[in-house]
Amino acid sequence: MDALVHSDLPAWLSAGLALLVLVVVLGLTHRLLGDYLTRVYTSESDWRVERGLYRLMGVDPRAEQSWPAYLRGVLAFSLVGVLLVYLLQRIQPWLPYSLGLPAPSEPLSFNTAVSFVTNTNWQSYSPEVTLGYTVQLAGLAVQNFVSAAVGIAVAIALVRGFAHRRTGTIGNFWVDLLRGCLRVLLPISVVGAIVLIAGGVIQNFSGFQTATTLVGGTQSIPGGPVASQEVIKMLGTNGGGFFNANSAHPFENPTGWTNLLEILLMLAIPVALPRVFGRMVGDLRQGYAVLAAMGVIFVASFGLMTWAELAGGGSATQAAGGAMEGKEQRFGIVGSTLFSTTSTATSTGAVNAMHDSFTPFGGLMALLNMMIGELAPGGVGSGLYGILVIAIIAVFIAGLLVGRTPEYLGKKIGAREIKLASLYILVTPALVLLGTALSFAIPAIRADVVSTSIWNPGIHGFSEVLYAFTSAANNNGSAFAGLTANTPWFTTALGVAMLLGRFVPIVLVLALAGSLAAQDRVPVTAGTLPTHRPQFVGLLIGVIVIVTALTYFPVLALGPLAEGLS
Template sequence: MDAGVIWSIVLTSATLILALGLAYRPLGDYIAHVYTSAKDSRIERATYRLIGVDAAGSQTWQAYVRSVLLFSVVGVVFVYAIMRLQQFLPYSLGLGAPSEALSFNTAVSFVTNTNWQSYSGEATLGYTVQFAALAVQNFVSAAVGIAVAVALVRGFASRRSGVIGNFWVDLVRGTFRLLLPMAVIAAVVLLAGGVIQNLSGATDAATLTGAAQSLPGGPVASQEAIKLLGTNGGGFFNVNSSHPFENPTPWTSLFQIFLMLVIPFSLPRAFGRIVGDDRQGYAILGVMAAIFVASTAILTALEAGGAGTAPQLAGGAMEGKEVRFGIFGSTLFGSTSTLTSTGAVNSMHDSYTAVGGMMPMLNMMLGEVAPGGVGSGLYGMLVLAVLAVFIGGLLIGRTPEYLGKKIGPREIKLASLYILVTPTLVLAGTALSFAIPAIRADVEATSIWNPGVHGLSEVLYAFTSASNNNGSAFAGLTANTPWFNTALGVAMLLGRFLPIVLVLALAGSLAAQDKVPATAGTLPTHRPQFAGLLAGVAVIVTALTYFPVLTLGPLAEGLS
């Protein structure tokens, strides 16, 4: 790299780190206040009366689970219905209803905070579906994730209460007090940066070659803001955040990266405040930041040093990347989106170098805990912390305790099941795509445009993205088929709600315990030694599960 590129990387990184550092404490403290305050606003009280909820009541983990599942089922039905009725809605732009399979897949996708899209947004959905169905789910699915994380934190903080809060209160507060005001501010900034926001139809324009082109409009800035803040990721346009109407300039791209990271990186502060020990939040933050920096650095090095004459002449592997963002602007965005479960893209991961394309995949395989999605990243890291405490206790003979709660057989079983859910879905879905003759024939004939090991990587990436509720695609797979719409939809549902059930069961188990005082045999969990152990558990326990299948896909392609 020349000096100018290195200076640009340093300046971009410093700006991002400074912005996140300035937001960490005030935003984290505010999030803690949102979920611990005893007062309700007027609009919140009106909402509770409308839905018939007693805001003063607390729920056991079983009741909390039922509320989450009931709310999500209603969301799936609503989004599915509004998509199937699209042709009768205002601002439908003359578009008909998507198929039953595609409507199911999309409804599940947005309710599960995945935002996987097996369609071209501007050619498939009208404005009403975009803002009344999809944008609404961008808010509430993100609020569900934060609510589950806070419920787990309450489990650590409580003493023999047996309750973990009220889901409906957590949902309403997360939406009205946190996500909505932040999204409004973010949308205004994006508008100032050139992101469009209108209800006009397409504009006809002439290209430089004289050909006619139809340029679609739409309420983009408002949806873009919450898609990033809520780590959702669905693009208004087919090419997502590489589209100049969604992401016009390098500084808007950096701002979008900031939006994806700001809440997940601030949640450890809220965790520390709620449990009464800020040092615990710093330990979690340190592990998240270390994995994030390492992943981004490796991906950038792989793409900047891409082998071959064309990449060397271009200064790096520029295929699939926007010139206005460059190598680092693309790899930083790609690492951020796949480490936060956002799924937005400003470059095409399918066009990365072979091993470089493995890194976004590996980011998701880690469980998206660095810093992860809003809520899901924190509760995923806390589950790994429970496992790390247990392993640490076995290694050095210390008592397996975390934040004053004993880690016994029940807690370890729940944590182990949590870790096994997504690998099972990813590997089973990929295997079935090739093991069943009829399905394999359809996949090879219709879906895979790049046969061989790269085609395997595309299918593996799809199931990794769906099962981890990320939503990004390798961009070389035709997924709008009956098999992929159904299989990926099931993977999204199970990948979202089975871990949530296990996390809430863990929260209930912890909430039922009393706190035990720290002794000489207690493993300190705020020191660098534990942070190193936790980072090792996050990488080794999760990533090595996928090593055999990676050797058949991206690693095999890279070595060839």
């Protein structure tokens, strides 16, 4: 298995073999996990533990909710999550297993709480020397589960909008949340953690251990419950890391086969959700069309990033077989670019190589994966509802071109639907561009950013700031690591970007789901646009690429494009 990511095989053969393994394994999980997820979210029966929790919460599991009621549940639950994670950090010195660490500052605690509740897991700190085990487990790990479950629930609610007829209801948030945690994320995480422990990922409560080095010095070696955190951070496309080096740390990701396993964990649920979509709307071909668009974009991105990193620049990188700065020898170029493509295309944000050390065009591809909305295949839930919004826009554009009334899966796409979809695709670009602009436009902020945060002045420094706001607004969490983000401006601005980038799109998606659920299905006629054929897949990909290019090309020309062409 290690040969797939780092061996004497030619690089492109290694890349091809790695893709082949992914396709085979994901082909199996797409069907098995997709069918299981469909049963989870359509079943009328409840587990005994679920019934007990419903009684405790005062929830009627058979009561369907309108989209405003569903939204209130999402927002109230997330607000409580932010407050609890913030509180746990502020009282850390008095908690057990705090490892003697002080409480993080108020701005950093706010940023971290928002980060984990929004499924971003942006970390403006070194985790192993900032947070004790109680905060890691009771705060961050819990949010890794529930924030992922919220994302899946919102996606299922949108699918119900297409599937329901004249009901105006889109399910029950509390049922979807509990089932996502108890029936999907928790059992897979338990099995995955055991496998990672067998692969060498650590799981202990040993604190800091002092070791003697070969030259007679001493070094403090941190321990911790890493395997249990690692599997859900990948499975829930959360990102972040127990250690500052993230998945480049040998305690988190020791070998080539654990690297491949973590890539598979990131992709498993997002790749399975299109089958859930197809089954719930009664046409598996629709799910295959969505999955095909996701797959084409993913493969193209991986190929371009791998080419950029293998080509490098100059004789030194050529002699090394590619741009190896910031990469682990045990993973090599292909193992790093496959992980990075997966991480930025799924909103995970975990890294096994430092994106700041990538070539300009390699870093550009990581940026583009996030800028297109992380749709290939996207985060758990967010990838599916994001590409379905783009599909609505694609249907509307096709209808304008041929003079047909736009319809998608039997639902008319009218003024209300297209307004909601248009606002959805404008939210994150507005946050990215506004946050980046304010970082340089306001003199006092610019002085602090340039003197304190940017260690690489010039074009690359601009790219670091652009990457930070792109990552935050798209709830990714990865970073160009040369940027110092633990400052009042970045902890606040990025926190706001994460909040708005997560919940404003959710508001629009749930409103769209309610609008679709209130409609009846119109019959298919000779004028209905087929949305399961290769032509529609091509149209969908074209809309994704064109919208991204028109939105972000000017700012990319100031950053990674300028750096790569200089």
